[in-house]
Structure formats: C-alpha cells, structure tokens
Amino acid sequence: MTFPFNQDLYPYQRHPDQDAARPVHHPVTVVGAGPVGLALAIDLAQRNIPTLLLDDNSRVSTGSRAICFAKRTLEIADRLGVGEALVEKGVQWNLGKVFFGDRKVYEFNLQPEDGHKNPAFINLQQYYLEITLLERLRALQADGAPVNLRGENQVSTPIQHADHVALTIETPDGFYSITTDWLIACDGANSHIRNRMGLGFKGRVFEDNFLIADVTMQADFPTERWFWFDPPFNPGQSALLHKQPDGVWRIDLQLGWDIDREVEKDPDRVRVRVAQMLGPDVPFELEWVSIYTFQCRRMDAFRHGRILFAGDAAHQVSPFGARGANSGIQDADNLGWKLAAVVNGAAPEALLYSYDTERVQAADENILNSTRSTEFITPKSEVSCVFRDAVLVLAEHHSFARPFVNSGRLSLPTTYDDTPLNTPDALPDGPTQSRPGAPCPDAALCHGFLLDQLDGQFTLLALGTNAPDNIGVTILSPEITKDIRKRYLGNAPSALYLIRPDQHIAARWPCATANEIAQALSRAKGHAP
Incomplete structure (x- = not known):
C-alpha cells in the first residue's frame, strides 16, 4: 500500500527570490508546513495577508501522529474551509470507556447535549489533516490569494532588526x-529556529516510555476510546485503543522507563505485544x-520581538488528552486575526502581546492537565x-469517584478570563459558558448553526434587542432558539455580545450604547482602555 507520507506533495522549485539582486521582502513568513503552520497560512491568506510558508521537507508527516481532533478544532477548521471534509473522512466518537x-x-x-454542528471528537491520521489543509491552500492560491509554499527551504539563524x-x-x-516583518516559527518540537536563538523550555520530562503501534485490522471493536489500567495483556502498565479511518487502529502501550528503545521497536517484538492485546484470532498488520x-x-514567552512561536515549537504536552495538535491549531486561530490586524494597520503592535498572554495561559492549562493525567496513569510511588x-x-x-479517574483529561478550549482584551462583564447573570474570554458555544438555529454565521471578523450578536447604528462591525440577530436562550441569555431577557474574529467573546451587555461598544471594540483590538 502506498501511503500519502511517501509522496512529495510540495517538492522544491526554484523561485525568483533566489535570483534577486537584493533580498526580497515579505510581510509575514511562517516556518513549518505541519498542521499549525498550514492553518495559520490559510487564515492569513483568507484575510488577504501576503504570506510566505517555508518547510524543510516536501511531504506530510510520517505515520498517524496526532489523531484526535476536538470539537473546537473542527469549528476552527470550518472557518478555514476544511471542517466538513475532515468530519466526513474522520471517525466520529463521543463515548469513552x-x-x-x-x-x-x-x-x-x-x-451529551444536542445543538452542536460538530461531534466532540474525530479520529483522523495527521497526514490526512495535512493533505486537506494543503488542498485548501492550493485552492486559495488558485483564487489569487497571496500565499506561497516552498518545500525544501531550510531557514538558518534569523537576525532581528x-x-x-x-x-x-x-x-x-x-x-x-529574504527579509520579513514578522516570522512565525511553527517548526515543531525540535524547532530549528528556537534552538538557533538559544531559547529553551521549562517544565518536566516524565520517566516513562510509551509504544505507539498503528495497525490495520478488521475488528468488531466499537468506535470508542478504550483505556486500560493494569490490563492482563500489559500487567502493571496502561493501554489505549482508538479507531482511525481506513481500518487503522491506534494502540498505545506503556513500557516503563528502563527500556532499550531499539529493541522495543523491533517489528517482531511489537507484533507479539499487539497479539497479546488483541487475541490470537485477530489478524493485523503493522x-x-x-x-x-x-x-x-x-x-517562557511565545513572542520574542518580531518572532513568534506556535504549536510544538512553543509548548509540548503528553499525547493522552489530545492536547498537542488541538492547542497548536488554537494558537494559529488566536494569532491569525491579530497579525492580520497589525499588518493592515487596524491595530497596534501591542495586540500581539495578547497572543503571548492568552496562549501561555492555554499552555499552562494544558500542561497542568497533562501533568495530572501522567501522574495518575504512571504513579511513581507505592502510595x-x-x-x-x-x-x-x-x-x-x-x-x-469517577471525576478522580484521570486517563487523560480530553482537550477543551481555554477561556481567557484575564486577557486585557476583555471588557468587564455587564451581564453577570448570563450563562458562565458564554462569559467574556470564553469561546462562543455553538447553538442550533432554525436554519443551520450559530458559528457558521460568524465570518472571521468582529461581530455584534444582538439577542432580543436592537443594536446601535453605525458601530462599524457586522451585526447578527438570529432567532432565539432554545439553544440560544440556554447558552447566551440564561435568565436575561436580552443581550448584546461582541465576538472576536477567533469566536471568543470580548464583551457582553443586556443592552449597550454605540460608545460602549466602540470602547469595547477598541480594547479588543489592543488599544489601552
């Protein structure tokens, strides 16, 4: 079988920049054409920001790697134009055991509740995500979007001015x-740019090893997440089973700390371990x-002058909980609109400091949850x-007792309670899930879903009240369905919500004047209050 990671999807081609007498200037340069870099380049292209995307490779990722993509990531993918394709290809699941x-x-x-367009999670091999994003990028290029992808282009040490x-x-x-106004490093856990700049990580490396085995098989296991503590086929350790498309199953087996990695990766040894798990009557291939x-x-920080870091280049967490790729794509979602606003002169450079503030908060939440999961899955003392x-x-x-069981707290989006972009909550009796800083919860409308109505720009959501005239943002006044009432109104008879381009809530009021909305909009664009 020929897998997509064996194909050159964006092979090297000589570019006129290489023959220019002087370095050509690019407004934004993104390094790394993995999921995070591709998502950011697509977002910027949709905002008509000239973007150069560089990668030292010419292929998508080897192996399935990240496979669990959360509802929030799928909502972002909808805005990028690829959500439906991902859901159609992926394996949907809500149930875990x-x-x-x-x-x-x-x-x-x-x-457990209805009224959301997307499922809680899909399982999809990372290479399919990357291929889908590449196809979207090419479609934007064909439509004239100012984005250029160059394979086999390795960036050396950047020099800041x-x-x-x-x-x-x-x-x-x-x-x-070349020269660039802004450099975004999305070049992975072993970030060449981060290392060349002498920047490191703070945090923990846990003394344990896990084997990933992607196997193809025809099995009767349901489409669920199964996690074992101390299973009979891997005594004293843990195991995880996930279904992926194309008859591929992900198996994670805890191995312990003192192992010989090369020995454990030997295919014959892996086959023995997998057969012990699946039983003698289940044929499979590695x-x-x-x-x-x-x-x-x-x-320590994700912004260093004109260089910003996103995804695994900025933070790393354990795979249990599906927090790596999901948080990286949310980095891109947070940064894209802010960078576009700065490049276009619609916001001050200070807005980019909020990227660092908000996404460091998100990274800390992910690290905390991932650390707790790891300590529960791999206890390091008898007690x-x-x-x-x-x-x-x-x-x-x-x-x-069930909330204390931690087999990997699954990825949830961060609510930016302390961001300087928020306006103090003027609807204190409103639902907590839609307070300032929170991502907009989806809601079923009479025709379609709420998040599909948001266009990636600032939007004023008017519910049961009229919005002031001439406020300079899109006004959305959907019908008040039961989902809207539950998730946005609560006991309030009316509400106005100012929604950021990344679908996070910047402000809310029972009603508001044009001046109040203008002040909240200015604050959300990074202007000092």
Missing part, C-alpha cells in the same frame, strides 16, 4: 536571503511504530499507586 484489569470501570459521554527580520534560507540550489516519552514543557487503584475500584460502583 475505562477498564481496570479486565473489568469495565465506567463509561463517559463527551457531548528594529523593523524586520533577516533570513538566510538553504535549498538544494544553495542559499538565498503500519507505523514509534516510542515517545511524556513531556510537559513550554517556552500513589495504592491511591490510584483505590479510586478505580470505587469508580466501578460509585459515581463520586
């Missing part, structure tokens, strides 16, 4: 130079094998193990 030994402890539903960044780029034809170590770390096992025994019969 937790086992202790060979007994099911309990199950949980991640999306007061008003630009100078880059030297290595290609199969040698070196060339597609991809890797071993990883839990890491919960981040950079911790006794406590963990007691919780699992209680959870089988007592619901109060």
Whole structure:
C-alpha cells in the first residue's frame, strides 16, 4: 500500500527570490508546513495577508501522529474551509470507556447535549489533516490569494532588526536571503529556529516510555476510546485503543522507563505485544511504530520581538488528552486575526502581546492537565499507586469517584478570563459558558448553526434587542432558539455580545450604547482602555 507520507506533495522549485539582486521582502513568513503552520497560512491568506510558508521537507508527516481532533478544532477548521471534509473522512466518537484489569470501570459521554454542528471528537491520521489543509491552500492560491509554499527551504539563524527580520534560507540550489516583518516559527518540537536563538523550555520530562503501534485490522471493536489500567495483556502498565479511518487502529502501550528503545521497536517484538492485546484470532498488520516519552514543557514567552512561536515549537504536552495538535491549531486561530490586524494597520503592535498572554495561559492549562493525567496513569510511588487503584475500584460502583479517574483529561478550549482584551462583564447573570474570554458555544438555529454565521471578523450578536447604528462591525440577530436562550441569555431577557474574529467573546451587555461598544471594540483590538 502506498501511503500519502511517501509522496512529495510540495517538492522544491526554484523561485525568483533566489535570483534577486537584493533580498526580497515579505510581510509575514511562517516556518513549518505541519498542521499549525498550514492553518495559520490559510487564515492569513483568507484575510488577504501576503504570506510566505517555508518547510524543510516536501511531504506530510510520517505515520498517524496526532489523531484526535476536538470539537473546537473542527469549528476552527470550518472557518478555514476544511471542517466538513475532515468530519466526513474522520471517525466520529463521543463515548469513552475505562477498564481496570479486565473489568469495565465506567463509561463517559463527551457531548451529551444536542445543538452542536460538530461531534466532540474525530479520529483522523495527521497526514490526512495535512493533505486537506494543503488542498485548501492550493485552492486559495488558485483564487489569487497571496500565499506561497516552498518545500525544501531550510531557514538558518534569523537576525532581528528594529523593523524586520533577516533570513538566510538553504535549498538544494544553495542559499538565498529574504527579509520579513514578522516570522512565525511553527517548526515543531525540535524547532530549528528556537534552538538557533538559544531559547529553551521549562517544565518536566516524565520517566516513562510509551509504544505507539498503528495497525490495520478488521475488528468488531466499537468506535470508542478504550483505556486500560493494569490490563492482563500489559500487567502493571496502561493501554489505549482508538479507531482511525481506513481500518487503522491506534494502540498505545506503556513500557516503563528502563527500556532499550531499539529493541522495543523491533517489528517482531511489537507484533507479539499487539497479539497479546488483541487475541490470537485477530489478524493485523503493522503500519507505523514509534516510542515517545511524556513531556510537559513550554517556552517562557511565545513572542520574542518580531518572532513568534506556535504549536510544538512553543509548548509540548503528553499525547493522552489530545492536547498537542488541538492547542497548536488554537494558537494559529488566536494569532491569525491579530497579525492580520497589525499588518493592515487596524491595530497596534501591542495586540500581539495578547497572543503571548492568552496562549501561555492555554499552555499552562494544558500542561497542568497533562501533568495530572501522567501522574495518575504512571504513579511513581507505592502510595500513589495504592491511591490510584483505590479510586478505580470505587469508580466501578460509585459515581463520586469517577471525576478522580484521570486517563487523560480530553482537550477543551481555554477561556481567557484575564486577557486585557476583555471588557468587564455587564451581564453577570448570563450563562458562565458564554462569559467574556470564553469561546462562543455553538447553538442550533432554525436554519443551520450559530458559528457558521460568524465570518472571521468582529461581530455584534444582538439577542432580543436592537443594536446601535453605525458601530462599524457586522451585526447578527438570529432567532432565539432554545439553544440560544440556554447558552447566551440564561435568565436575561436580552443581550448584546461582541465576538472576536477567533469566536471568543470580548464583551457582553443586556443592552449597550454605540460608545460602549466602540470602547469595547477598541480594547479588543489592543488599544489601552
């Protein structure tokens, strides 16, 4: 079988920049054509911001890598024009089950309520996500969007100046130079740019190893997330099973700390482990094998002058909880509109400091949750193990114990409660899920869904009241359905919501004057209050 990661999808081509007498200038340069870099380049292209996307490779990722994409990521993907394609290809799931030994402890539903367009999660190999994003980027290019992707272009050490960044780029034809107003490093956990700048991480590396085995098989397992503590096929350790498209299943097996990685990756040894899990009557083939170590770390700051970091280049978390790729795409979602506003002169450079503030908060939340998951999954003392096992025994019969079971708190978007872009809440009795700083909860309308009505610009959502005239933003006045009432009004008879381009709420009032809205809009664009 020929997998997409074996194909050159954006091979090297010589560009006129390489023959220019002087370095050509680019407003925005994004380094790294993985999910985060592609998402950011698409967002900027849709906003008509000239963007250069560079990657030292010419292919999508090897192996499935990130596979769980959360509802918030799918909502962002809708705005980028790829959401429906991802959901159609992906395996949808809401139900998870937790086992202790060979007994099911309990199950949980991640999306028990209706009125959302997207499922709680889909499982989809990362290479399919990247291919879908590449196709979208090419479609934008065909429509004249100012975005250029160059494969096999390796950036060397960037040199910052007061008003630009100078880059030297290595290609199969040698070196060339460009300048850029803004450089965005989305070049992964081993970020070449971060390392060349001498910037590191703070946080923890956990003493444990996990085997990833992607296998193809025809099995009767349901489309659910199954997690085992101390299973009979991997005693004293843990295991995870997920279904992916094309008959591919992801298996994670805890191995312990003191192992020989090369020995454990031997295909024959992996086949024995997988067969112990699946049983002798389930034929399978190995597609991809890797071993990883839990890491919960981040950079001190995500903005360094005119260079900003996003995704794994900025922060790393353990895979359990699906927080890596999801948080990286949310980085791109947060940064895209802000960078566009600064480039267009619609906002001061100070707006970009809020990217650092908000996404560092998100990284800290992800690291905290990921660390707690790791400590529960891999207890490092006898006392911790006794406590963990007691919780699992209680959870089988007592619901109060189930919130203490932590097999990976699954990815949720961050609410930016303390961002300087928020206006103090003027609707204190409104639903907490739609307070300032929160991402807009989706809601079913009489025709379609609320988030589909937001166009990636500032929007004033008017519910049960009229919006003032001439406020300079899009006004949306949908019908008040039961979902709108529950998620945006609560007990309030009316409300106005100012919604940011990334669908986070900047302000809300029972009603507001044009001046109040103008002040909130100015604050949300990074102007000092």
